[in-house]
Amino acid sequence: xxxxxxxxxxxxxxxxxxxxxxxxxxxxxxxxxxxxxxxxxxxxxxxxxxxxxxxxxxxxxxxxxxxxxxxxxxxxxxxxxxxxxxxxxxxxxxxxxxxxxxxxxxxxxxxxxxxxxxxx
Amino acid sequence: xxxxxxxxxxxxxxxxxxxxxxxxxxxxxxxxxxxxxxxxxxxxxxxxxxxxxxxxxxxxxxxxxxxxxxxxxxxxxxxxxxxxxxxxxxxxxxxxxx
Amino acid sequence: xxxxxxxxxxxxxxxxxxxxxxxxxxxxxxxxxxxxxxxxxxxxxxxxxxxxxxxxxxxxxxxxxxxxxxxxxxxxxxxxxxxxxxxxxxxxxxxxxxxxxxxxxxxxxxxxxxxxxxxxxxxxxxxxxx
Numbered sequence: 001x002x003x004x005x006x007x008x009x010x011x012x013x014x015x016x017x018x019x020x021x022x023x024x025x026x027x028x029x030x031x032x033x034x035x036x037x038x039x040x041x042x043x044x045x046x047x048x049x050x051x052x053x054x055x056x057x058x059x060x061x062x063x064x065x066x067x068x069x070x071x072x073x074x075x076x077x078x079x080x081x082x083x084x085x086x087x088x089x090x091x092x093x094x095x096x097x098x099x100x101x102x103x104x105x106x107x108x109x110x111x112x113x114x115x116x117x118x119x120x
Numbered sequence: 121x122x123x124x125x126x127x128x129x130x131x132x133x134x135x136x137x138x139x140x141x142x143x144x145x146x147x148x149x150x151x152x153x154x155x156x157x158x159x160x161x162x163x164x165x166x167x168x169x170x171x172x173x174x175x176x177x178x179x180x181x182x183x184x185x186x187x188x189x190x191x192x193x194x195x196x197x198x199x200x201x202x203x204x205x206x207x208x209x210x211x212x213x214x215x216x217x218x
Numbered sequence: 219x220x221x222x223x224x225x226x227x228x229x230x231x232x233x234x235x236x237x238x239x240x241x242x243x244x245x246x247x248x249x250x251x252x253x254x255x256x257x258x259x260x261x262x263x264x265x266x267x268x269x270x271x272x273x274x275x276x277x278x279x280x281x282x283x284x285x286x287x288x289x290x291x292x293x294x295x296x297x298x299x300x301x302x303x304x305x306x307x308x309x310x311x312x313x314x315x316x317x318x319x320x321x322x323x324x325x326x327x328x329x330x331x332x333x334x335x336x337x338x339x340x341x342x343x344x345x346x347x348x
Contacts, residue, residue, distance in 0.1 A: 002338050009215065011137060018259060025298070029330045033338070043137055081141075108141040112121055116337040117215040118224070119345055124344075126237075151233045181240070201244035208342050209219050209250070216345040218226070 004115035005036045010045035012120060015060055020048045023120035024066050031073040038077035038114075039070075040107055041099070045120075046084045051096035067097045081107050122211035123174070126151035126218070129163040134217040139170050142215075148199070148207055149178040157183070158191040167193070179204060221245050222336035223255045226347030228263035229278035230271070234346040235264050239281055241344065246289055254292045254336040255282075257325075259347075262300045265293070267322035279322050286324030293325045294332045 008027055014020040023039075030037045041049060048067075055062035070076070078099040085091060085101065092101055102110075111117060123142050126149075127134040135156050138147060147167075149157050156163030157178040167176060180198040183189040192198060199207065208214050223242055227234040238255070245252055257264050269279050286293050295305055301314070307321040321327065337343050 004338055006334070006337060011134075011218070022259060022299075025330055026333065030334050030337075033331065033334045035334065035338070042141065043133055083140075104141045108143050111141065111215060112143040112145075112213075114213055116343050117121075117213060118337075118343075119216050119218045119347070126233075126346075150237060201240045202248060204241055205221075205244045205248050205250065208221070208344055214342060214344055216347065218345070218347045 001034065003034065003036055005038070005113060006030045006116045006118065007038045007040055007111060007114040009040045009042070009111070009117060009119045010048055011043040013044040013047040014053070014063070015055065015058065019120040020045070021061075021063055023118075024063060026118060026120075027070065027075060028066075028073060031070075031075050037075050038079060038110065039075070040079045040081075040110065042081035042084045042104070042107060046080055046088060046090060049080065049095040049097065049099065050090065051094060064096050070097070079107055079110055121145040122207050122214040123147045124214060124216045125149050125153040125156070126216070128152040129156045129166060135163065135166060138217045139166060139174075142174070144173045146175040146177060146207060146211060148204065149176075149196075150182055150204070151179075154178045154182045154186065154188065157193050157196045158188050159193045160191075164193045168195075177203070177207060219250045219342065220253050220340045221250055222253045222340040222343045224333065224336075224343060224345040224347075225255065225257050225261040225264060226259045226345065228260035229269070232348050234348060235261065235278055236276075238346040239278070239285070241346070242285065242291075252289070252291055253340045254294055254332065256333045256336055257293070257295045258299055258330075258333065260299075260303070261347075262295045262303050262305045265295045265300070265305050265322050265325040266320045268320045283322050283324040291324070295321070295325050295327045296333070297327050297329050300327050
């Protein structure tokens, strides 16, 4: 099968809209198709990785654990924009999984390398 | 890359995110994104500040629908849907900054 | 060139499905091929045949069905998104014990793998959303 470079670009916060959850679904399917998958988190998308989701009170399924499970699907390229973290008072210690933190410019370079960019 | 932006720059950060992150290429403004390309607007200032890093396009039918086709800033090329298709074909990849 | 299109929003609220339709028509007019159009999230609401817009408004659903019929397009509705939002074909109705179906002609319900396959098989994948 052809292997293409797929990047899911996450720019939206979790739970307020469905996109963060659906992005993960696409990641898992792309991984099942053995594609070269990466995830970019910038702007409010970095909130998806903030650890300690407790969704009982809003009666929605939490999906923080899924980020931790990505490694089991050989999805290890998680890129996070440094500026977006800083603007939200977050550091790597606040995130639920290990990620590669980089500048916006570096993130843009990674985007340019892709075959397919899906935005959520 | 062809960057497609469909949000007004005064409502959401999509254009900012694109301008700050994307490698040199092209930007196509569609839907509410077209407001960025109007003369004298804050969006125009942002696009001008990007200083030629991107070729600028805006979807003519979306500008006409909003009554702003005659306000298009200098340096932006208006295209129709056929031109939109040509742009997608011309660049290896496209990204919608939703 | 082979194109695929991803539509993430429902009809009549957001312009996404209108833009996607105009884009799709132009892709075909230019002699390109459309490998697949995939409807995801609220985009699955483009596929209900039970809509009745006012006569002076465009009929977004019928427009898709007609375009699909005339050009043999593959319009795919994400199954998980469709189940959540009540977009049902006969198979789904049987499986989930529903008393009605509403999938418009020209659409089919399938999995998210169809989106990834579209990304792999097409030269370009263009997203319309919010």
